[in-house]
Amino acid sequence: DVVLSPNGAFSTLRRGALFIDHTTVSARIARQIAVEGRDKELLCVDAPVTGGQSGAEAGTLAIMCGGSAKAVDAARPILSAYAKRVVHVGKSGAGQTAKMANQMCIAGAIAGLSEAIRFAQIAHLDLDKVFEAISGGAAQSWQMDNRFHTMAKDEFDFGFAVDWMRKDLGLAMDEARNLGASVPVTALVDQFYVDVQAMGYGREDTSALIRRLPRRKGKA
Known part of the structure; x- marks a missing residue:
């Protein structure tokens, strides 16, 4: 309109x-x-x-x-x-399709980073040392550089909202169906974001995905 x-x-x-x-x-x-x-x-x-x-x-x-x-x-x-x-x-239309691929990459990266941070916390590792060790190698990413420390401190009042990411992932999955492309990881992370929305954090940054993971062992 x-x-x-x-x-x-x-x-x-x-x-x-x-x-x-x-x-x-x-x-x-x-x-x-x-x-x-x-x-x-x-x-x-x-x-x-x-x-x-x-x-x-x-x-x-x-x-x-x-x-x-x-x-x-x-x-x-x-x-x-x-x-x-x-x-x-x-x-x-190619710009929009490329943006969908971008959002799929971000969703997967945040999901992996969320699990890595919670894993390190439960293992009682020094997170600053973990970041120093892994951020210069193959695991390095924009998400790690810009979200690792804020995720570890449960700070999410900034950035790109979970609600917006779900909209973008919906577009990506719709286009994947049109193309006949398989995107199982994207679909899985999208459902993880449904959990975050249900917890009341839809307006927080996409890195709030970590909220759905327990801080203590034995709670998974």
């Missing part, structure tokens, strides 16, 4: 205008917007972002773009003002 309704954005744009969509929606909607845009001679780019709140504040976001080369080239100078990486993934 915001874009395609009679009073939507497209009704006010001049021919040849550039339309950049940073929302995370289905690839089908992105393709529909692009088709409507072509009819109006608009340059449309589906451009979902990743990098979190900190990336937005620091201007270091990564943006995955779908659309024609002409549209993405027109958008690049604008996007580069607040993104460190701008990648033309493919045709319209």
Whole structure:
């Protein structure tokens, strides 16, 4: 409705205008917007972002773009003002599909990190030493660098909400069904997030996934 309704954005744009969509929606909607845009001679780019709140504040976001080369080239100078990486993934809808893959990776990483932290706590390890030991090796990730210590301290009042992640994982699983792709880990972690929502933490950061894991042994 915001874009395609009679009073939507497209009704006010001049021919040849550039339309950049940073929302995370289905690839089908992105393709529909692009088709409507072509009819109006608009340059449309589906451009979902990743990098979190900190990336937005620091201007270091990564943006995955779908659309024609002409549209993405027109958008690049604008996007580069607040993104460190701008990648033309493919045709319209490809940016959204790449964002789904991104969210699947994040969900799996947070699930693994949650279990690792709880495991180390139950084993009475010094978490600072654990972080020092493993964060420089193959286990290193953005989630580890930016969420390990806050997860260990049960701090989740920031970042990307669990409710939003569930919406994104739903989009990813819908697209996987359309493509005939198997995503069992994504489906499992999505159900873990259902547990977190049921606990009342849907508005907390996605790293709150660790809340569903007990701190003491014998409680699993």
